[in-house]
Amino acid sequence: MNQNTIVLKMFLTVFTLALPLVIAAQQLDPVLQDLIHKGLNKNHQIQSNRIDAEQAQIDQQLAKSVFLPKITFNGSFVRLDDDITFDDDTQTLLIATQKLVIKDAFGLPFNSPFPDNIPLEDVPNLQNKNILKSSVDLDWVLFSGFEASNALKASKHKESSLKYVGLAERDKVALQIIEAYDKLALVQASKKVLITSEKYLNEQIFYVHKAIENGLTTPLSRKKLELAQQQLAAKQLEFDHNNIMLIELLHQLTGESKANLKLLEPELQAFANTDAASTEKRNEVKALEEAEKATRYQAKMAKSNFIPKVAVKGHYEFIEDDLSLLDPKWFIGAGIKWNVFDGNQSRLKSKKASLESERYRDQIEDVEEMIALSITKAELKYQSALQNTKIVEKEIELANDTYEMVDKQYRNNLASINDVLDALNDVEKANFKLQESYFNERRAVAEMLHAKGVLTY
Template sequence: MKTSSKLLLFLLTCFSNKLIAQTAPTFQELVDSALVKDYKLANQRLDIELARIDRKKLNEIYLPNADISGKYAYLNSSSTVVFPQTTLPVLNIPIPEIDGGFNSRANLAKADLNISSVLFSGGKVPALKQALDAKTRAQEVLMEKSEQDIISEVSKAYDQIALLSQVKVLLNENQKRLDINLKTATKALGYGLITKYDFQKVEVAKTQLASKVQEYEGKRALLIQQLNRLTQIPVSRLELIENDLRPFGQPKNLNTIENRAELKALNSGIEAYRHSVKAAQTWWVPKIQAAASLGYLNLFDVKSTAKNALPLIGRPELRADKIELAPSLVLGVGFKWDIFDGLKGKREVQKAKIGVQKAINEKKDAEELLKLNLIKNTTDYENSNAEIKVKQKQMQVAKGALDVAEKEFKVGLVKASDLIGAQADYQTAALDYYQAIFNQRRNAIELLKSTGDLTTQSIQ
């Protein structure tokens, strides 16, 4: 029973995968795939990860630092001592005159364990944390702009495919008309109603139509390759896309730029600079650190030889098997207070304040440019709506003229050149109409970008 269930699950999985492979991707899938694949967006995510690592490093400043060190040394030295005869005070011990040299050698072994930890940073670390948090927020917001650029690029290619689909419909309609008109022209030529020159015009129009069909196929293939580069979705699935080209609905929130990612990022940038000022202002606050040290010292096989017998000892040689100091433990807390640092701290504060002012100026400049851009895109969108109405009317008029020309051609009232001219006028008017819809959609998307409201939901 279990084997049968596993087999059924396997067959269902294979069937679903095959079904997905045979279906065209939705616009949402195209955008999602492009967001995953985009290298610029991937690098922005890595930059945010780097900022988070820097944030963790600031948290870890208060963690203890421990290190172990050790060394061995062989000591060998020669010296000359000239000392006049004297008597030790109080003890009244005579010391004879010393005039000779010493040779000394020894072995030294030393090991240390050092531990230190920051107890108080003077408020600099918390301020730097807040600055990094603001910087990270700015980076995250700027990702929204990159995502909107990707949505806009995918949408443009998707709409271009829809535009080409309308072109294909027009070409197919013209093909049917030319086939019918060619039959009519053939009969008319047989009855002597038209000249051979007029008949050849119909044939030339059919050849030109075949050339336009080939041009259509080339443009569509190029768009499919572009979408493949953006999304990494297989070409076999992209070729199944058949979408309609319709005018864009009325966008919302047309009078504000508050949602623009650039402004949000600049606000976070200003906040980050202000926290940097606070961090720089802590230069004069005392910093406190705790430290501990555990050491081992061993001086062994010590030997010192003089030319003459040493006073008090009575022989020229002094030896020691071992001089050991273990353990050597030091515990303490220290502080550092920069009461005057040569004005370095003051200059850092001044530089940080200048950074704040520059960020404020950049925001004001950006606001002016974004407002101007919003006005331009609003005007372009409204003009494109009016353009659609004009082009639609022209297409309707051209269609009516073509219908009349076809009827008159069948009864011999107009020449083939007049019919072909009417067909060309209708095709041009129809293409202009669909191009106007495409332009309106582009202007609507640019308008949504101007207000910072461009998402896949807002354009579906």
């Protein structure tokens, strides 16, 4: 067996052992898992969904706070242009009444003159012109007509919907990173094939030079090999560019430094058969279902506007001196508010929310149909990839045997250099097709797991 054949067989052995390793569907490469987690922490849309969910939590707290008493401290100072007093006739009447009361207290006759030595009190002002007030108010809703409770339930379902939207977005980001990582593995595997092809070409160039020196072939064979080298260099440049673009993409998706990404050496590994994987409800469906429930409670909240509301009101004045004669120092009371007709606003808002709920129901049915179709599509794609892998493995075996045969014929002057190059090219293409087949298998499995709602990372 010549050196060419030994090198080819060693390469194919290493290539075969490194790639078709079968792992469980959810056992991702630890490096890939780390990149996914970094990507999830970096993604702006996921962070935006998290903030929206936190805002929904605050809405729940606002709904609960309706039933908490509201206590307000007040302070003010007002100066009027003058004191507010009784008119002259009223003041005269009050003074006369005061005199009658005093005379009655001393036992003086009704029509007797009023003694000069008894002082009279001035009639107090209704309100002094300098008014300093300090008070506290209490407002306490006892019953909101179910408006607050419906708002609370609507906010809870809205929060759940936003969380499921975030989980669905996480799945999309994970799939993007897995695909980019697999493409990087495919590029690097293809680069290895090209490097090996370059070694073969260099060996062929060596033999051609020897053949030219011995007059066994023409310089035209050397030019053909030089052309093959240029074509190989073009392919290497293409793969280098693809490698750079994939590193840029992974950097953008994960935030990982480009220097670290350049050190990655991913390998394509075929996933195990996932036909028996259970199917769970997708996060997209759960998000729509929670949004539908939220709109239902919004409709109920609008209708509850016509239910009577009950509240308690309290007030206490800390400073009595500047109160008017008509102002109480404190009071407490309960009241009821009953909205009988609001110009159809509540009814229209409830109708609008009900229509929104119907729209979500239609979306749920549409998404479920699309998911069922995507599961079937992914399963068929996976089956095709498996079958294609079997075909490519036969192609590799045939290409290997063909190359060995043509190489022997060439060394015995029974085949041309073109035949050798064609056979070598077939070996290269067959091995690369195997990597593409593994790549397609992984894509199909990832899409199937995502479609079934059981993708983990």
